[in-house]
Amino acid sequence: MFDWLLPEDHAIAILKKDHDTVKALFDEFDKAEHPSKKKIIESALTELKIHAILEEDIFYPAVRQHVGGKLMNEADEEHHIAKVLIAELDSAGGGGDHRDAKFTVLAESVRHHIREEENEMMPKARELDIDFVQLGHQLRAKKQQLLENGIPADAEHAMVEKAGPADSPAKAAARHRTPRKPVSKKAKSVRKTIGRKSAKAA
Numbered sequence: 001m002f003d004w005l006l007p008e009d010h011a012i013a014i015l016k017k018d019h020d021t022v023k024a025l026f027d028e029f030d031k032a033e034h035p036s037k038k039k040i041i042e043s044a045l046t047e048l049k050i051h052a053i054l055e056e057d058i059f060y061p062a063v064r065q066h067v068g069g070k071l072m073n074e075a076d077e078e079h080h081i082a083k084v085l086i087a088e089l090d091s092a093g094g095g096g097d098h099r100d101a102k103f104t105v106l107a108e109s110v111r112h113h114i115r116e117e118e119n120e121m122m123p124k125a126r127e128l129d130i131d132f133v134q135l136g137h138q139l140r141a142k143k144q145q146l147l148e149n150g151i152p153a154d155a156e157h158a159m160v161e162k163a164g165p166a167d168s169p170a171k172a173a174a175r176h177r178t179p180r181k182p183v184s185k186k187a188k189s190v191r192k193t194i195g196r197k198s199a200k201a202a
């Protein structure tokens with residue numbers, strides 16, 4: 001509440017600005033034509049990877065104890081799911097014919113995660129008597145370092161790489177569908193005979 005009054009170096013103000021950036025990219029993706037979608041996906045993935053590191057390395061540890069295990073553990077798991085999808089989009093196949101669908105699911109999941117952070121985690125975290133501006137400076141310094149030195153691969157990237165290219169559920173379903181066998185002439189004649197016998201019996 002009243003977050004527009006926060007100084008711009010306040011850790012929560014910085015994280016919320018990141019949220020606004022990715023939400024704007026998600027909205028842009030929804031309206032974009034195919035060729036521009038590729039670039040939007042790349043920008044969003046970079047933003048999300050940096051944001052996750054800032055939260056996991058700096059913000060979450062600072063507020064975890066006060067916010068409580070339930071909310072924080074859910075946030076951890078939401079990060080994990082998002083990072084698996086990001087790793088699949090980053091992989092050699094890049095999600096194949098499901099790339100746009102995979103990104104849409106990632107966007108839906110991240111929008112949900114952002115709502116929980118902004119409506120539950122951050123209001124609770126603000127009760128803490130800590131120097132949020134100092135925390136904000138740490139976030140800015142870390143972001144700068146990642147932009148200069150690159151983003152290290154995470155455990156989810158290693159996991160996806162080990163598992164190999166992800167198969168799309170649609171392709172898997174098509175592969176496992178049992179083809180219908182053509183009906184032989186003999187079988188057709190047997191069916192006719194049975195049909196006539198049933199009619200007489202009735």
Ligand SMILES: [Fe+2]
Binds near residue numbers: 055079113
């Ligand atoms: Fe988060």
Ligand SMILES: [Fe+2]
Binds near residue numbers: 019051055114117
């Ligand atoms: Fe966040």
